[in-house]
Amino acid sequence: xxxxxxxxxxxxxxxxxxxxxxxxxxxxxxxxxxxxxxxxxxxxxxxxxxxxxxxxxxxxxxxxxxxxxxxxxx
Amino acid sequence: xxxxxxxxxxxxxxxxxxxxxxxxxxxxxxxxxxxxxxxxxxxxxxxxxxxxxxxxxxxxxxxxxxxxxxxxxxxxxxxxxxxxxxxxxxxxxxxxxxxxxxxxxxxxxxxxxxxxxxxxxxxxxxxxxxxxxxxxxxxxxxxxxxxxxxxxxxxxxxxxxxxxxxxxxxxxxxxxxxxxxxxxxxxxxxxxxxxxxxxxxxxxxxxxxxxxxxxxxxxxxxxxxxxxxxxxxxxxxxxxxxxxxxxxxxxxxxxxxxxxxxxxxxxxxxxxxxxxxxxxxxxxxxxxxxxxxxxxxxxxxxxxxxxxxxxxxxxxxxxxxxxxxxxxxxxxxxxxxxxxxxxxxxxx
Numbered sequence: 001x002x003x004x005x006x007x008x009x010x011x012x013x014x015x016x017x018x019x020x021x022x023x024x025x026x027x028x029x030x031x032x033x034x035x036x037x038x039x040x041x042x043x044x045x046x047x048x049x050x051x052x053x054x055x056x057x058x059x060x061x062x063x064x065x066x067x068x069x070x071x072x073x074x
Numbered sequence: 075x076x077x078x079x080x081x082x083x084x085x086x087x088x089x090x091x092x093x094x095x096x097x098x099x100x101x102x103x104x105x106x107x108x109x110x111x112x113x114x115x116x117x118x119x120x121x122x123x124x125x126x127x128x129x130x131x132x133x134x135x136x137x138x139x140x141x142x143x144x145x146x147x148x149x150x151x152x153x154x155x156x157x158x159x160x161x162x163x164x165x166x167x168x169x170x171x172x173x174x175x176x177x178x179x180x181x182x183x184x185x186x187x188x189x190x191x192x193x194x195x196x197x198x199x200x201x202x203x204x205x206x207x208x209x210x211x212x213x214x215x216x217x218x219x220x221x222x223x224x225x226x227x228x229x230x231x232x233x234x235x236x237x238x239x240x241x242x243x244x245x246x247x248x249x250x251x252x253x254x255x256x257x258x259x260x261x262x263x264x265x266x267x268x269x270x271x272x273x274x275x276x277x278x279x280x281x282x283x284x285x286x287x288x289x290x291x292x293x294x295x296x297x298x299x300x301x302x303x304x305x306x307x308x309x310x311x312x313x314x315x316x317x318x319x320x321x322x323x324x325x326x327x328x329x330x331x332x333x334x335x336x337x338x339x340x341x342x343x344x345x346x347x348x349x350x351x352x353x354x355x356x357x358x359x360x361x362x363x364x365x366x367x368x369x370x371x372x373x374x375x376x377x378x379x380x381x382x383x384x385x386x387x388x389x390x391x392x393x394x395x396x397x398x399x400x401x402x403x404x405x406x407x408x409x410x411x412x413x414x415x416x417x418x419x420x421x422x
Binding site: 012013014015016017018019020021022023024039042043046048049050051052053055056057059060 | 287288289290292316318319321324328329330332333335371372374378379
């Protein structure tokens, strides 16, 4: 079972860059081994940013947490 | 690859002492006829360098033929390089000159020379020594007047020591050695190269280069660029294709850059190496500001963006941290998201 702390630890790797760019990534909820996150701020409405972060965050989560299943951007 | 109009002055080098040293050397050897051996990791610009050497030589009005020795199987290499006569093998329906003959009067660039099998190396050695080729299945010996530039991604000297590369061929090739440093060893060139490629790809799409956020600059500086300049170029092309909001922000970058850059916080102070040459000038203010931004980004990261905690980590007052963040241009968008991208005039 994944924990909020483990997911946050991965998100923290990109957070400084996003915050420096006036944005953030928020962990909204955990659903079993999946997570819902929300982009806020500058990149929130940008389709390219969604693709970047979706791929990047999900890959990083799977690397760090083997049982992690899927990421949902909401 | 475009080879037109590539000159010593038009090519973007960067300000690192190592690249300047390389270019000084290229100027020196421009008029030489001797064999050049360019060593550098994949993506460091071996073919660009070879083209440049050719373009600045007396042979510039003659052909420049680049051939990757990794592309062909052993028998194909021979036919490619030396050519063949009709009937030399099944499918050889007509006479065909090899790359050496096609490069006559000019320069041949033998890239990936480290991938040439040992059995083939002896044949290359003969060409280098005698400056003649024999087509496969042919009996004539054809003299060729070519300057030879070889490219290698591996250290040939080590391959010689390991018995994987002929020592005599190595000495034949290693007359004028040019070593291209990997991008991670000349990080101070990253901003210049980034500007250059962004401008190129935005202009190709008919657009002006937009502002680039400091977070993107920091990520580019911190990333290790295993694919070197080629990877940097591709990253810039990607940004030019995907960014349509007027400011290049972290979301436009490839995810791997951001993640790998973000996972290297261990020594935030050590980003730019000291110049290799003792006499090279260093812009102290730029370096200090870079160092300062790195440390601040690191502290913000470690403290999850909590500025009070970050200030504690940096042993400065919370208010001082705010000032420093603004001074480094890290805070504009954090503080005023709606103004983001408007004022970047003072970006380095």
